[in-house]
Amino acid sequence: SAVISQKPSRDICQRGTSLTIQCQVDSQVTMMFWYRQQPGQSLTLIATANQGSEATYESGFVIDKFPISRPNLTFSTLTVSNMSPEDSSIYLCSVPSPGLAGGIYEQYFGPGTRLTVT
């Protein structure tokens, strides 16, 4: 299993500012995923962060708005830039756990960062 912590757990920010969210995992993992969950909605994948390479963004998400760093195998940051009220969401990081014979059976999720933009 993997234990994931995120900082901050919640924040209230003013529009136009930026917030950097940290994700720390208690074991080394190749991939980390960043998700967004808007109020009352399901989770949407923002990007996949691999150590040593550029993050891969999903359709509708761009690096200028959501820059990601992945300095080592246990840590990643997601920055929400130039925030607007539409960015008010829960942001979650996630890592996969290899199952038997190298298959991916589970993903573990952090507790999330609840962001409110005023």
Add this chain to the structure above:
Amino acid sequence: DAKTTQPNSMESNEEEPVHLPCNHSTISGTDYIHWYRQLPSQGPEYVIHGLTSNVNNRMASLAIAEDRKSSTLILHRATLRDAAVYYCILRPRGGSNYKLTFGKGTLLTVNP
């Protein structure tokens, strides 16, 4: 990604069994069926997964139809702690596609 269809909400009484259905008529032969749940104010957590045969673990059972176009997550005795949104997700076997694509899920309410 292959699509899943779940009821928006279901209700159960404490200590009774719960059967949560999921339709996935476009499932491919290499897709695993995964179930996750999200308790209030928490990140999702893995529940169970299967390919063709029914599966049991300490949390739940997964019954998969013979044609694999539907599946049912079974909670044998619901507790108040099982109140959550349950997501049925298809994930390709093998390769490098480790992404999870979440649908709307089923909101399970458990009555005391």
